Structures are given as structure tokens and as C-alpha cells.
Amino acid sequence: MAVLAGRSTDAVAWERARSRRRSRRRRLPLLPALVFTIVVTQIPFLLTIWYSLQSYNLYHPYTRHFAGLSNYTLIFTDSIFRTALVNTVVLTLVPVLASLLLGLGIALLLDRKVLGRGLLRTLITSPFLVMPAAAALVWKFTLLDTQFGLLNFVLGPLGARHTDWINDHSKLTIITVLTWQWTPFMVLILLAGLQSQPGDVLEAARVDGAGPWQIFRSMTLPHLRQYLELGVVLGSIYVVQAFDAIFMITGGGPGQQTTNVPYYLYEAAFRSFDIGRASAMGVVVVAITIVIATFALRTISGLFSDQGMEGRL
Amino acid sequence: MSAPALTRPAPAASPSRGPARRRRRRGGLAGAALGLLTWLVVLLFFFPVAWMALTGFKHESDAATSPPRFAFSPTLAQYQSAVGKAGPYLTHSVLIAVLSTLIVLALALPGAYALSVAPVRKWRDVLFFFISTKMLPVAGAIIPLYVIARNLHLLDTLIVLIILYASMNLPIAVWMIRSFLLEVPSGILEAVRVDGAPFLRQLRSVVLPLIAPGMAATALICFIFAWNEFFLAVNLTTSNAATVPVYLVSFQTGEGQFWAHLCAGATLACLPVLLAGWAAQDKLVRGLTMGAVK
Numbered sequence: 386m387a388v389l390a391g392r393s394t395d396a397v398a399w400e401r402a403r404s405r406r407r408s409r410r411r412r413l414p415l416l417p418a419l420v421f422t423i424v425v426t427q428i429p430f431l432l433t434i435w436y437s438l439q440s441y442n443l444y445h446p447y448t449r450h451f452a453g454l455s456n457y458t459l460i461f462t463d464s465i466f467r468t469a470l471v472n473t474v475v476l477t478l479v480p481v482l483a484s485l486l487l488g489l490g491i492a493l494l495l496d497r498k499v500l501g502r503g504l505l506r507t508l509i510t511s512p513f514l515v516m517p518a519a520a521a522l523v524w525k526f527t528l529l530d531t532q533f534g535l536l537n538f539v540l541g542p543l544g545a546r547h548t549d550w551i552n553d554h555s556k557l558t559i560i561t562v563l564t565w566q567w568t569p570f571m572v573l574i575l576l577a578g579l580q581s582q583p584g585d586v587l588e589a590a591r592v593d594g595a596g597p598w599q600i601f602r603s604m605t606l607p608h609l610r611q612y613l614e615l616g617v618v619l620g621s622i623y624v625v626q627a628f629d630a631i632f633m634i635t636g637g638g639p640g641q642q643t644t645n646v647p648y649y650l651y652e653a654a655f656r657s658f659d660i661g662r663a664s665a666m667g668v669v670v671v672a673i674t675i676v677i678a679t680f681a682l683r684t685i686s687g688l689f690s691d692q693g694m695e696g697r698l
Numbered sequence: 699m700s701a702p703a704l705t706r707p708a709p710a711a712s713p714s715r716g717p718a719r720r721r722r723r724r725g726g727l728a729g730a731a732l733g734l735l736t737w738l739v740v741l742l743f744f745f746p747v748a749w750m751a752l753t754g755f756k757h758e759s760d761a762a763t764s765p766p767r768f769a770f771s772p773t774l775a776q777y778q779s780a781v782g783k784a785g786p787y788l789t790h791s792v793l794i795a796v797l798s799t800l801i802v803l804a805l806a807l808p809g810a811y812a813l814s815v816a817p818v819r820k821w822r823d824v825l826f827f828f829i830s831t832k833m834l835p836v837a838g839a840i841i842p843l844y845v846i847a848r849n850l851h852l853l854d855t856l857i858v859l860i861i862l863y864a865s866m867n868l869p870i871a872v873w874m875i876r877s878f879l880l881e882v883p884s885g886i887l888e889a890v891r892v893d894g895a896p897f898l899r900q901l902r903s904v905v906l907p908l909i910a911p912g913m914a915a916t917a918l919i920c921f922i923f924a925w926n927e928f929f930l931a932v933n934l935t936t937s938n939a940a941t942v943p944v945y946l947v948s949f950q951t952g953e954g955q956f957w958a959h960l961c962a963g964a965t966l967a968c969l970p971v972l973l974a975g976w977a978a979q980d981k982l983v984r985g986l987t988m989g990a991v992k
Contacts, residue, residue: 414808
């Protein structure tokens with residue numbers, strides 16, 4: 386009896402060891418990527434929180450000391466920071482929604498039989514591919530320049546011959562450039578969504594006498610919902626960080642009209658070298674993004690389950 | 699053919715023909731008008747890119763004029779001088795983008811394997827951990843990165859950008875490669891696994907060839923993101939490792955007066971990614987959505 390019991394414990398132990406070995410063998414290929422990602426992406430964030438609790442200026446490194454939450458009181462009583470927060474919301478929401486709507490329109494147009502569709506697709510993706518810094522320069526000078534810019538030339542007959550877009554309509558300028566840049570992103574996602582519609586169901590609806598608008602509202606739009614959500618959340622995550630266009634075109638100005646939080650953080654860190662204050666802003670940006678990211682992860686998780694990717698494993 | 703994007707063993711080939719064929723019968727005048735509208739809208743979006751490339755072929759005297767000149771005698775002078783001036787920056791960008799992409803692929807392939815073919819426990823959590831790192835803004839990390847790089851004397855070196863761009867692209871690559879691995883018929887990989895060859899050899903000689911096109915697309919997308927990155931490059935490099943976006947900053951003020959030269963430089967800066975993007979077009983959406991949409 387005792388022998389038998391002993392043997393079965395052995396067997397259990399052996400089985401356990403084997404499964405441990407197996408899971409270790411399975412884990413091994415993952416470790417380099419995981420460790421690398423944790424070290425390079427997580428440690429800096431923890432340090433940002435740590436720095437945000439200190440009074441720390443790179444110009445005066447020896448006066449560095451623990452400062453509690455004073456950096457946070459500093460930034461939240463700073464009217465420029467509050468302006469930057471509002472600007473961040475405006476300069477994220479408007480371009481994302483505008484590019485979503487334009488993207489939906491263009492995706493619907495491209496989902497038809499049209500001459501040279503492959504070429505059209507290639508052309509429409511280009512604004513998203515070009516280097517944002519390069520595009521910003523082209524907009525700033527050749528398109529929006531007051532005197533020689535193409536836009537004023539085109540709008541000349543409408544009486545807008547001398548509009549100073551960059552200074553008098555700075556927010557609109559940044560919004561336009563960001564929308565131009567992100568519309569192709571939306572087109573690609575929504576076009577993939579449109580093309581994943583089951584064709585036979587649409588055909589059946591048409592045979593049953595449903596009009597195009599009816600089909601769009603009651604079938605296409607619900608089907609596209611996930612794709613629209615994905616476009617909004619991923620777009621927001623990237624656009625909330627917008628920096629290139631602001632840096633190149635307006636420099637956050639005039640005044641603070643186009644200063645968003647990332648740009649203000651850049652100024653605090655790399656013009657004033659105020660590490661503590663800039664870090665506190667960094668923490669705030671992360672906090673805002675986490676809210677969006679939660680939605681993003683939920684959407685991706687939804688798409689992920691729908692694709693039945695798990696069924697296989 | 700009906701639902702190419704969401705059924706799992708998605709045939710990669712031309713998922714676009716279905717709806718088009720369905721509508722062939724409707725056509726007529728309305729169809730032609732919509733076709734024309736499509737072309738107009740797309741060309742409007744493409745116009746700034748075309749105008750940039752075109753202005754690069756102008757003499758300075760034709761570049762900033764009122765009214766703008768659409769007909770001019772072209773010259774290659776601007777492009778030639780831009781190649782010369784941008785030379786070192788282009789070299790840095792190529793080195794950084796290529797090397798970081800190679801690191802990403804080397805880390806991501808085994809990682810993706812361990813999250814799909816022979817999954818670790820809690821693979822789902824790991825997968826979502828990777829993607830969540832992509833969602834944290836770089837502004838939240840730039841200050842420690844700057845301080846650490848400064849203390850380690852890594853400011854303005856190729857290494858710092860190579861490491862950071864690798865970490866920036868790794869989550870995308872893991873997700874993308876995983877989605878390609880899942881498309882390989884499971885029998886094949888299963889057979890290889892019981893075969894008992896050393897893991898790395900299996901990976902190289904069997905798995906890699908099976909998903910080679912997917913790996914290439916992943917590489918192109920990582921290259922694009924690394925090439926275009928601006929924030930880290932501007933803050934962490936000045937000259938020795940300055941990339942193309944940093945070169946463009948010099949046009950922001952003084953040199954911005956010379957539009958033809960500026961446009962030639964900007965076109966040159968965009969050319970590699972435009973080519974890479976056009977080459978990876980079919981897989982672009984998968985990269986942009988971390989494999990969530992095919």
C-alpha cells in the first residue's frame with residue numbers, strides 16, 4: 386500500500402517536472418523579446434514618475450531634491466499648461482473625427498468598381514507614408530505661404546488672396562495637416578472593413594429590394610462599427626502625441642495657440658531643462674492616453690475574438 | 699471570396715474584386731460621375747506629394763513665384779545638391795532603420811512563435827502587454843531616456859536610436875508575425891515540432907521560409923516607422939547620429955527661403971518610405987492595426 390502510494394506520488398512529481406520543463410522550453414523563445422520590451426519601455430515610465438516627484442533642473446543638478454507633488458501643483462496652476470491640455474483635446478478630436486469621416490467617404494468610393502483602383506489606392510496611402518516632418522515643410526511654405534503659397538493663389542478669386550493661414554488660423558492649419566495625413570489611415574482600415582462584408586448577404590438584400598441607403602444604414606454601418614472604433618482609438622493614440630507638424634509649422638504659436646502637451650513638455654524639458662516639471666507633464670500625458678488605450682485594447686480584443694484566432698490553440 | 703478579411707485562412711490575393719464585380723451592372727452616368735469624383739478626391743490628397751516632388755525640379759527663380767509656375771524648365775541641380783547635403787543624414791537613417799529592423803525581426807519571430815504555434819501559458823496577456831506598450835506616449839518616457847542616454851554617453855549615437863526604434867516596433871512585429879504564423883496550416887508546423895531538430899534551426903530552415911512574404915512586409919513596416927520617427931531623433935541626436943528628419947529641421951527657418959532646394963530634400967527624405975509603403979501595400983493595414991485587421 387505504502388509502496389503504491391509512493392509510486393503514484395513519484396509519477397505525479399515526474400509529470401509535474403515534465404510539464405514544468407515543457408513550459409520552460411516554450412517560454413524560452415519569448416524571453417528575449419519580453420525582457421527587451423520591459424527594460425526599454427517600462428523602466429523609463431517608472432523613472433518619469435520618480436522624476437516628477439523631484440525638483441530637478443539639469444542646469445542646477447546639485448539642487449536636486451524630493452519635492453512631493455509640488456510639480457503637479459505647479460503645472461495644474463499653470464495657465465499655459467491648461468491651455469495646452471485643451472489644445473491637446475481639440476487637436477486630437479477634430480483631426481481624428483474629420484479624417485474618419487473623409488476616410489469613410491473615400492473608402493466607400495474606392496469600394497466600387499472604378500478605373501485604376503490599384504493606382505488610386507497607392508496614391509491615397511501616400512500622405513500617410515511621407516515623412517511628417519517633410520510634409521509639414523511642404524505645407525508650411527509651398528502651400529500655405531501668404532505671398533507665394535498655392536492655396537492663396539487658388540482662393541484668390543474668392544477674395545482670400547492675402548490670408549496668413551499659419552498665423553491667423555494656426556489651429557486650422559495644424560488640424561488640416563493632421564487630417565490630410567491621417568485620412569489615408571482611416572481609408573485603409575475602413576476599406577478592409579467594407580471588403581470583409583459578406584457579398585452574398587448584400588446581394589440578397591438588393592434582390593429583396595433594399596435601396597443603397599437602406600443597405601448602408603442597416604447592414605454596412607453596423608458591420609463597420611468595429612472598424613470605425615478601431616480607427617478612432619488607434620488614430621487618437623497617435624494623434625494625441627502630435628509633435629512633428631507643430632514643431633515644424635507653428636512652433637506652438639502664435640502665443641500658445643497650437644501648444645499641445647507634448648510640445649509644452651518638450652519646451653519644459655529641452656529649453657528650460659526643468660526635468661521635474663516636464664516629467665509631471667509626461668505622467669499627465671500617459672494618464673490621458675491610458676483612458677484612450679483602455680478603449681483601444683477593448684476594441685482590438687473584440688476584433689481578435691471575432692476572428693476566432695483563439696479557436697485554433 | 700465572400701469575407702476575405704475576417705475568416706481565418708484568409709487568401710491574401712486581391713480581396714478587393716468582390717464588391718466591384720457585384721456592381722458592374724449599375725454603372726451608367728451616376729457611376730461615371732462617382733468614378734470621376736473618386737479620382738478628383740484622391741488626386742487632391744495626393745497633390746501636396748506631387749507638388750513637393752515637382753518643385754524639387756525647379757530652379758529657385760521658378761519656385762517661389764506669384765502666381766505659382768506650373769510650366770518651367772526642369773533641372774536636376776536641386777536634387778544633386780540635396781543628395782550631397784543630406785548624405786550623412788541619409789547614411790545614419792539607413793543604418794538605424796535597417797539595424798533596428800533586423801533586431802526587431804530576430805526578437806519577434808521566436809516571440810511570435812511562443813505566442814502562437816507552441817503557446818506559453820497566459821499568451822493572451824503577454825500579447826496584450828506588448829500592444830499596450832505601443833499605446834503609451836513617448837513623451838512620457840523621453841525625459842528618463844534623455845537622462846540615461848546622457849549619463850551613459852549615448853546621446854547623439856546610432857546605438858540609442860537603434861535600441862529605441864527596435865522597442866518601438868517590436869510589438870507591431872510580434873503581432874504581425876503571429877498573424878502570419880496562424881495562417882500556416884497547423885499540420886506543417888506540428889510535424890516540424892515533433893521532428894526534434896534544434897529550435898533555432900527549425901525556426902530558420904522551416905518556419906522562416908513558410909512566412910517569408912509576411913516577414914518581408916513586417917520588415918518594410920518597421921522600416922517605415924523607424925525612418926519617419928521625429929520626436930526621439932530630434933531630442934536625442936544633433937549631428938553624429940542625426941537622421942533625415944533632423945536634417946529637415948534646418949529648413950524650418952533660414953533655409954526655408956529656398957523652396958526648390960527644400961522640396962528636393964523633402965522628396966529625397968520621403969522616397970524610401972514611399973517605395974517601401976507601395977511595396978508593402980497589401981499588408982500595410984495589418985501593420986497599422988497590429989494585425990487586428992487583415
